[in-house]
């Protein structure tokens with residue numbers, strides 16, 4: 545079998561492989577429940593995208609990076625933003641996990657944030673800096689030298705969060721998320737989040753398991769973020785099957801440049817019958 549047949553077979557397998565499915569819970573809380581007189585309005589995907597692609601988001605990240613422990617990776621991210629802004633000025637449009645998270649964090653003002661794949665706390669710090677009181681719950685295996693960068697673990701992440709002014713509670717659960725996340729929810733049946741980031745295990749099955757485990761815990765009106773859908777095409781397939789095709793969500797994907805990021809806004813407790821289904 546030649547290489548192109550193998551690639552075709554692989555793509556077919558990615559489309560049809562059995563994936564774990566979320567088991568949704570009745571009466572999911574709404575983000576609005578935390579707002580006085582329920583004045584909260586769920587942003588639509590265009591609003592979320594406009595914020596994620598804004599110059600404000602990029603400028604926020606450039607400044608935030610200055611407050612984090614330096615690394616080559618962060619320096620590269622910052623240099624990319626600066627060069628792009630210098631070249632394209634106010635017309636620059638770019639999104640990644642961190643700008644999408646800035647958008648969600650400023651639009652939703654979360655009180656509870658959950659992240660699978662915390663690593664050095666870069667994305668958690670976006671939430672911690674924009675919403676200093678937000679409770680942060682993270683899951684990670686702390687794989688050593690992940691992507692060639694030291695992955696020092698919970699103590700390091702706590703000090704990064706403190707460094708950006710976060711004051712809310714921080715709970716960091718160590719272990720394989722396939723087991724640690726269901727174990728956590730078994731002990732915390734009432735735990736729901738306003739924003740969830742899934743950025744841990746990057747295998748199709750691992751990411752699908754993480755999504756299946758956390759999707760039922762996203763509040764209605766909340767935002768889910770999923771990273772690397774360009775860098776890992778199999779992850780894009782997982783996203784489409786578990787989230788994009790589910791009418792509980794409206795979604796936005798940025799795939800023009802960088803690693804690619806996907807966002808979903810949960811619009812319903814149960815599947816919605818909307819114009820796409822009629």
Ligand SMILES: C[S@@+](CC[C@H](N)C(=O)[O-])C[C@H]1O[C@@H](n2cnc3c(N)ncnc32)[C@H](O)[C@@H]1O
Pocket residue numbers: 641660661662663664665666667668683684685686687688690695719720721722743744745746750
């Ligand atoms: C891409 S990094 C997360 C980056 C972080 N979200 C950020 O934006 O800076 C992925 C992290 O997932 C963790 N990870 C990988 N497989 C995992 C698993 N099965 N369970 C828990 N964590 C895992 C790695 O240890 C690593 O820290």
